[in-house]
Amino acid sequence: MQRLATGGLTLAVLIFGVSAVAAARRPAQNVSPVYGVALPKGYRDWQLVSVAREAGKNNDIRAILGNGIAVKAFRQGKRPFPDGSVLVRLAWRFQSSPRNDSVFPAPQSFIAGDLINVQVSVKDSKRYAASGGWGYGQFENGAANQDPVLTQACFICHAKLKALDGKADLVFTDYSQ
Amino acid sequence: MQRLATGGLTLAVLIFGVSAVAAARRPAQNVSPVYGVALPKGYRDWQLVSVAREAGKNNDIRAILGNGIAVKAFRQGKRPFPDGSVLVRLAWRFQSSPRNDSVFPAPQSFIAGDLINVQVSVKDSKRYAASGGWGYGQFENGAANQDPVLTQACFICHAKLKALDGKADLVFTDYSQ
Numbered sequence: 001m002q003r004l005a006t007g008g009l010t011l012a013v014l015i016f017g018v019s020a021v022a023a024a025r026r027p028a029q030n031v032s033p034v035y036g037v038a039l040p041k042g043y044r045d046w047q048l049v050s051v052a053r054e055a056g057k058n059n060d061i062r063a064i065l066g067n068g069i070a071v072k073a074f075r076q077g078k079r080p081f082p083d084g085s086v087l088v089r090l091a092w093r094f095q096s097s098p099r100n101d102s103v104f105p106a107p108q109s110f111i112a113g114d115l116i117n118v119q120v121s122v123k124d125s126k127r128y129a130a131s132g133g134w135g136y137g138q139f140e141n142g143a144a145n146q147d148p149v150l151t152q153a154c155f156i157c158h159a160k161l162k163a164l165d166g167k168a169d170l171v172f173t174d175y176s177q
Numbered sequence: 178m179q180r181l182a183t184g185g186l187t188l189a190v191l192i193f194g195v196s197a198v199a200a201a202r203r204p205a206q207n208v209s210p211v212y213g214v215a216l217p218k219g220y221r222d223w224q225l226v227s228v229a230r231e232a233g234k235n236n237d238i239r240a241i242l243g244n245g246i247a248v249k250a251f252r253q254g255k256r257p258f259p260d261g262s263v264l265v266r267l268a269w270r271f272q273s274s275p276r277n278d279s280v281f282p283a284p285q286s287f288i289a290g291d292l293i294n295v296q297v298s299v300k301d302s303k304r305y306a307a308s309g310g311w312g313y314g315q316f317e318n319g320a321a322n323q324d325p326v327l328t329q330a331c332f333i334c335h336a337k338l339k340a341l342d343g344k345a346d347l348v349f350t351d352y353s354q
Contacts (some may be wrong), residue, residue: 051239051269052288052289053238061230061238063225070240070341087280090353099338099342100349108233109232110230110232176269
C-alpha cells in the first residue's frame with residue numbers, strides 16, 4: 001500500500017510537471033513573458049501619436065499609435081500617463097522607392113516596407129510597479145516574442161530615459177501636431 | 178447725362194474690380210485655389226495609411242492619414258478610390274534626437290520636428306474630372322496656400338505616376354499593415 005501510494009504520487013508529479021513545462025513553452029493567450037502584455041485588438045485603427053526613424057542596425061521607419069486614454073494624455077500634456085494608456089509602436093523596413101524617385105527630380109523617396117515588429121507599452125502603475133508602471137511586449141507576425149531577456153530589455157532602455165527626462169514618464173515619443 | 182452714366186459705370190467697374198481683387202486675395206472659406214479643397218475637420222483623428230520620408234530639399238518625415246472611405250478602400254485593395262475618399266499627408270521636419278541617441282548605442286534616432294505643411298487630396302470623379310478625379314490643397318499653419326501654380330503642381334506630379342503605375346489611381350502611398 002505504501003509503495004502503491006508513493007508510485008501514484010510520483011506519477012502525479014510527473015504528469016503535473018510535464019504539463020507545467022508545456023504550459024510555460026506555449027505562448028499562453030499569446031502574451032509577452034514577464035509582463036503578460038497582449039497585442040491590443042483593433043490597435044491598427046488607433047490614432048497617430050507621431051512618426052520616427054531608427055537608422056543603424058534597426059534601419060526602420062515607424063509610427064506610434066495610441067489608444068484613446070494615451071492620445072488624450074498626449075494632447076493635454078498630462079504626465080505621468082494615466083493607467084489604461086496603451087502605446088503601440090509599429091516598425092517597418094526603411095526602403096527607397098525607385099517608383100516614386102522616378103517622378104521626383106532626384107532620388108529622395110523612402111517608404112515603409114515589410115512590418116518588422118510591433119511593440120506594445122501598457123500603463124498600469126500597480127501591476128507594473130516594478131518597471132516604472134509600464135508593461136511591455138514585442139510581437140512578430142502577430143505572435144508575442146517569448147524571450148524574457150528581450151522583453152526585459154524594453155524596460156532597461158526606457159528606464160534610461162528617466163535620468164535624461166524625468167517628465168517623459170519613460171516614453172520616448174512626443175505628440176506631433 | 179451721358180457723362181453721369183459713364184461716370185457711374187466707371188465707379189461701378191472700379192468698386193466691382195477692387196472687391197473682386199480683394200476676394201481673390203482673401204482665402205475665401207480657407208480653401209485651396211483651383212480646387213476649392215478645405216482642410217477636413219478632425220483629420221488628425223483619422224487612421225494611419227502609412228509613413229514615409231522625403232530626403233533632399235524636403236528633408237521631412239511624413240504620415241498619410243485617410244478618412245473612413247479611403248482607409249476601407251486601401252484595406253480592400255479597391256482602385257480607383259471611391260468618391261468621398263480623402264487623404265491627408267502631414268510632413269514634419271526630419272530631425273535627429275540627441276536625447277534618444279544618448280540612450281542608444283550609437284546616434285541613430287530621428288523624430289518628427291515642426292509641422293511643415295499638410296496636403297489634402299479629395300476624390301470626386303465628377304468635380305475633379307480634369308485632374309484625374311482628385312482635387313488638391315496645401316495648408317500651412319492651418320491656412321490654404323493661395324498659390325495656384327503650387328496647387329496645380331500637385332496634379333502635375335501625381336499625374337506622372339499614371340504612366341508608371343496605372344493601377345495606383347494617382348496615389349503614391351500604399352497601405353502599411
